[in-house]
Amino acid sequence: MPDLDNILEEKLQALENGAPIEQVLASLTDDAGELAPLLELAATMRAMPHPEPVMAGVPAGESQAHTAVRTPARPAAPQRRYTFPRLQLRLAGSIAMLAAVVMMVIGGLWLQGPLTARAATLTNINGRVEIASSAAAGDWRAASNGDRVREGQAIRTLGASTATLVYYEGSRTTLAPNTLVALDELSGKWGEQLQVRLDQRDGRSSHKVIPLRGDQSFFEVLTPTGQAIVHGTTFNVVTGPNGASRFSVDTGKVQVRNGSSEVMITAGQATEIDPNGEVDDPSYRFLLKGELTSVDGSAWTVAGVTFTVTGETVIEGAPGLNQNVAVEGRLLPDGQRVADHIAPLVEQELVASFTGPVDSIGETHWVIGGVTVLVDENTVFSDSLAAGDPAEVTFTVLEDGSWLALEIQPLTREEPEPEETPTPDPNAHPGLSFESDQVALTACSDEFTVSGSLTNTAPESDDVAANVKLGYSILSGAEVIDSLILTPDQWEKIEMGQQVFFDIHLRLLPDWGQTVDQVVVEVFVAEETNSPGEHTGKLTLIITSTCQEPTGEPTEEPTEEPTETLEPSATPSPTGEVTETPEPTEEMTPTVEPTETVTPEPTEEPEETEEPDYCVGADPHPVGARLAEKYGVSYDEIMKRFCSGYGFGEIDHAYSLSLESGVPVEEIFALRESGLGWGQIKKLVARQAEEARPGEETPEPENDSNGKGNSGNNGNGKNNGNNGSNGKNNKGNKGKGKGKP
Amino acid sequence: MLNAPDDEIIARARKGDRTAITAIYEQTYPAIYRYLYYRLDCQEAAEDLSSEVYVRMISSLDTFCPQEVPFPAWLFQIARNLTIDYYRRMQHRNHLPLEENVINVTQDLTRSLDGRLNSVVLRQALNRISENQRDVLVLRFIAGMPIGEVAQMIRKSEDAVKGLQRRGLLALRSLLIEQENHHA
Numbered sequence: 001m002p003d004l005d006n007i008l009e010e011k012l013q014a015l016e017n018g019a020p021i022e023q024v025l026a027s028l029t030d031d032a033g034e035l036a037p038l039l040e041l042a043a044t045m046r047a048m049p050h051p052e053p054v055m056a057g058v059p060a061g062e063s064q065a066h067t068a069v070r071t072p073a074r075p076a077a078p079q080r081r082y083t084f085p086r087l088q089l090r091l092a093g094s095i096a097m098l099a100a101v102v103m104m105v106i107g108g109l110w111l112q113g114p115l116t117a118r119a120a121t122l123t124n125i126n127g128r129v130e131i132a133s134s135a136a137a138g139d140w141r142a143a144s145n146g147d148r149v150r151e152g153q154a155i156r157t158l159g160a161s162t163a164t165l166v167y168y169e170g171s172r173t174t175l176a177p178n179t180l181v182a183l184d185e186l187s188g189k190w191g192e193q194l195q196v197r198l199d200q201r202d203g204r205s206s207h208k209v210i211p212l213r214g215d216q217s218f219f220e221v222l223t224p225t226g227q228a229i230v231h232g233t234t235f236n237v238v239t240g241p242n243g244a245s246r247f248s249v250d251t252g253k254v255q256v257r258n259g260s261s262e263v264m265i266t267a268g269q270a271t272e273i274d275p276n277g278e279v280d281d282p283s284y285r286f287l288l289k290g291e292l293t294s295v296d297g298s299a300w301t302v303a304g305v306t307f308t309v310t311g312e313t314v315i316e317g318a319p320g321l322n323q324n325v326a327v328e329g330r331l332l333p334d335g336q337r338v339a340d341h342i343a344p345l346v347e348q349e350l351v352a353s354f355t356g357p358v359d360s361i362g363e364t365h366w367v368i369g370g371v372t373v374l375v376d377e378n379t380v381f382s383d384s385l386a387a388g389d390p391a392e393v394t395f396t397v398l399e400d401g402s403w404l405a406l407e408i409q410p411l412t413r414e415e416p417e418p419e420e421t422p423t424p425d426p427n428a429h430p431g432l433s434f435e436s437d438q439v440a441l442t443a444c445s446d447e448f449t450v451s452g453s454l455t456n457t458a459p460e461s462d463d464v465a466a467n468v469k470l471g472y473s474i475l476s477g478a479e480v481i482d483s484l485i486l487t488p489d490q491w492e493k494i495e496m497g498q499q500v501f502f503d504i505h506l507r508l509l510p511d512w513g514q515t516v517d518q519v520v521v522e523v524f525v526a527e528e529t530n531s532p533g534e535h536t537g538k539l540t541l542i543i544t545s546t547c548q549e550p551t552g553e554p555t556e557e558p559t560e561e562p563t564e565t566l567e568p569s570a571t572p573s574p575t576g577e578v579t580e581t582p583e584p585t586e587e588m589t590p591t592v593e594p595t596e597t598v599t600p601e602p603t604e605e606p607e608e609t610e611e612p613d614y615c616v617g618a619d620p621h622p623v624g625a626r627l628a629e630k631y632g633v634s635y636d637e638i639m640k641r642f643c644s645g646y647g648f649g650e651i652d653h654a655y656s657l658s659l660e661s662g663v664p665v666e667e668i669f670a671l672r673e674s675g676l677g678w679g680q681i682k683k684l685v686a687r688q689a690e691e692a693r694p695g696e697e698t699p700e701p702e703n704d705s706n707g708k709g710n711s712g713n714n715g716n717g718k719n720n721g722n723n724g725s726n727g728k729n730n731k732g733n734k735g736k737g738k739g740k741p
Numbered sequence: 742m743l744n745a746p747d748d749e750i751i752a753r754a755r756k757g758d759r760t761a762i763t764a765i766y767e768q769t770y771p772a773i774y775r776y777l778y779y780r781l782d783c784q785e786a787a788e789d790l791s792s793e794v795y796v797r798m799i800s801s802l803d804t805f806c807p808q809e810v811p812f813p814a815w816l817f818q819i820a821r822n823l824t825i826d827y828y829r830r831m832q833h834r835n836h837l838p839l840e841e842n843v844i845n846v847t848q849d850l851t852r853s854l855d856g857r858l859n860s861v862v863l864r865q866a867l868n869r870i871s872e873n874q875r876d877v878l879v880l881r882f883i884a885g886m887p888i889g890e891v892a893q894m895i896r897k898s899e900d901a902v903k904g905l906q907r908r909g910l911l912a913l914r915s916l917l918i919e920q921e922n923h924h925a
Contacts, residue, residue, distance in 0.1 A: 008903070008907050012906075050883060
């Protein structure tokens with residue numbers, strides 16, 4: 001076997017030394033013949049014209065020091081010619097001064113600022129996002145990740161679609177579904193000075209603005225009724241359908257104004273400009289995530305908290321009683337809670353929170369923003385809090401209606417720092433692939449949960465996938481998608497051979513089948529640090545409407561009449577559950593878990609003609625088998641969970657949690673069935689595990705704790721710090737545990 | 742090909758001689774620009790970073806050690822570092838495969854590319870191969886840098902660079918043929 005690398009280099013050097021290509025090619029031996037086209041290509045690259053900087057004219061009689069400096073031309077675009085100031089350097093200047101002056105000369109574009117500042121990059125596109133040459137032009141075209149958006153252009157997101165604009169110095173704007181913004185101004189100056197003026201015509205946007213540098217920087221968001229001006233902050237803007245605008249701040253501060261009316265809102269505060277242009281006084285915010293239990297006119301109750309829904313409240317979808325929703329709103333000075341935005345919630349994270357200044361601190365209760373909350377020994381808070389400080393309270397509603405604080409934290413006033421980009425590991429070459437590349441359903445219902453899985457198929461143990469994030473595109477039917485949520489949609493790490501699971505929660509508009517025949521969604525790996533761009537696999541979900549079929553023939557209920565019943569598992573499940581759910585063996589798309597009646601449509605191997613059952617796919621189901629092996633339980637046990645309505649992702653999560661905490665998995669599923677979200681379950685399980693070790697003292701660390709330890713835990717570092725005296729709790733529990741010792 | 746300034750000019754530039762700095766700039770700018778043009782996916786960024794290379798050069802001239810690294814390699818290293826910073830800042834590397842492209846040897850390697858290869862087509866194809874392969878090809882065949890200096894610059898052995906060179910050419914050729922077929 002010839003050493004092709006060395007032969008190639010030898011021949012390339014011959015070319016460099018002036019040998020004709022024909023002669024070099026002729027000198028190749030037969031076993032190195034494959035190098036011929038490579039040598040030709042190398043020779044072509046060397047000989048072909050490359051983009052050449054166009055040199056500006058040199059005025060006659062000028063010395064070299066006064067030579068006009070040159071600037072590059074664009075090879076593909078019409079050439080531009082710049083006139084540069086003369087080089088006027090002073091020998092006595094410091095290196096820094098020299099750098100600045102030469103920069104001015106060399107840059108040529110100094111006065112215009114960096115060209116990269118004149119465009120923002122679209123990233124994290126989910127669903128369907130479109131760009132137009134201007135908002136008025138209406139020439140919308142589909143956008144894709146990496147597209148550059150320039151001044152004057154407009155961007156809009158359709159239903160269930162989101163996108164992020166990244167500006168050249170790292171600031172970001174994230175657009176929620178059904179949002180339209182125009183880039184009225186987009187420019188910058190040297191020294192990472194950013195100049196942005198966005199015109200938000202509709203929808204919701206969130207902004208993370210890196211502290212602006214220099215006196216020429218600005219970042220403004222215009223709405224039909226007002227304007228937000230920031231200098232480094234994280235904030236949100238909502239433009240309502242009637243023109244009202246709402247502004248809220250997560251960190252930093254924002255100046256909100258309309259004409260001569262102006263207010264400054266700080267972290268945890270919000271304000272509204274009504275359709276008449278009146279700017280409200282700043283108020284504090286509240287956030288509720290929980291079940292909608294009552295709708296009494298304008299008074300709604302979520303998670304035990306009653307608030308007012310006004311004509312200005314933006315309500316996504318049509319939330320009904322007993323449905324989980326997320327509510328954002330404001331606590332008005334008179335104590336009234338007004339909802340600004342209500343959206344459906346897939347994850348059952350039943351969390352309620354609000355912000356406000358600390359009025360008083362007591363042993364059994366605190367008053368924050370005029371609201372009394374109880375505290376107990378489990379309330380986590382910071383010692384640094386004092387009366388007058390703005391704080392965020394996470395609470396739960398007790399049976400008697402009082403609010404028990406779970407956590408009270410100071411609102412950060414810090415301005416956001418630029419996000420650090422993870423550094424790729426050059427030794428890791430992960431390969432991520434989806435378990436199946438297509439799932440097809442025919443259905444008439446409007447809500448689905450489809451499970452999928454992603455496996456790192458790389459061969460080496462070093463091939464870890466890091467910071468994996470899923471994204472999705474809506475290829476068809478965007479107009480009928482009410483919401484689309486992937487849970488989870490990111491993983492910090494996926495080891496070689498590891499399989500992770502996720503659910504696609506898709507909610508369609510009622511009677512969607514009257515509008516479109518099909519909804520097609522593609523799920524893909526949007527981000528991965530170690531081999532970005534290499535994970536090209538996709539999971540395509542195709543839902544075909546059966547709504548227009550004759551109503552006299554009801555859609556089949558595949559789970560009601562299984563055609564085959566399996567023998568009970570040879571290995572009884574630890575719970576002693578009776579195998580009530582029969583498990584037919586039809587092979588079908590394995591990962592579909594519809595929440596309502598749907599008819600599966602196997603797309604690859606349609607040999608099955610019998611009525612299928614969603615509970616079981618291939619026999620054995622590969623995902624079920626892997627989970628059984630992973631957790632050392634019977635296959636039947638896993639599949640029973642699956643057939644009782646849990647996605648594989650949830651099952652994996654529950655067993656993982658059980659393994660980490662020592663809490664029996666049955667208890668974890670029981671908590672889930674009681675309506676708790678996984679976040680809450682995690683906290684409860686952590687507490688339970690803590691209590692189960694009453695006599696166990698926290699082991700002394702060998703070295704000083706670094707705040708990230710896992711004392712009191714099994715030390716696997718996977719429970720996110722919710723167990724024992726780990727980093728997260730330490731951080732939040734600097735205090736003495738207010739109330740009962 | 743980068744016209745390397747002579748030692749005397751570099752020494753004068755290190756002392757802040759404006760004439761020497763201008764001379765270095767004029768001698769090296771075209772090659773630096775070409776490198777950045779092919780190395781980045783955004784033409785405006787190539788123009789911006791070309792300017793920034795010289796700002797960095799001036800502020801770092803006092804740290805340049807001619808005994809350790811040739812001046813052209815040092816200057817290209819500045820440009821290369823800026824491209825890395827650029828991609829980190831922009832965080833849209835999804836389309837930049839970092840893993841090496843390995844081409845199936847059964848591919849039709851005898852097919853000749855027609856004469857349509859131009860800088861735009863070449864840049865598109867270069868942006869689809871791995872960063873290391875791209876570095877090697879651009880530095881070797883566009884900047885005209887010797888293989889030893891390329892190795893020094895990307896901190897790999899000469900043998901590793903030779904391997905990257907051959908595999909990079911294979912990958913590039915395959916992509917160019919693919920692009921040609923696509924437009925045919």
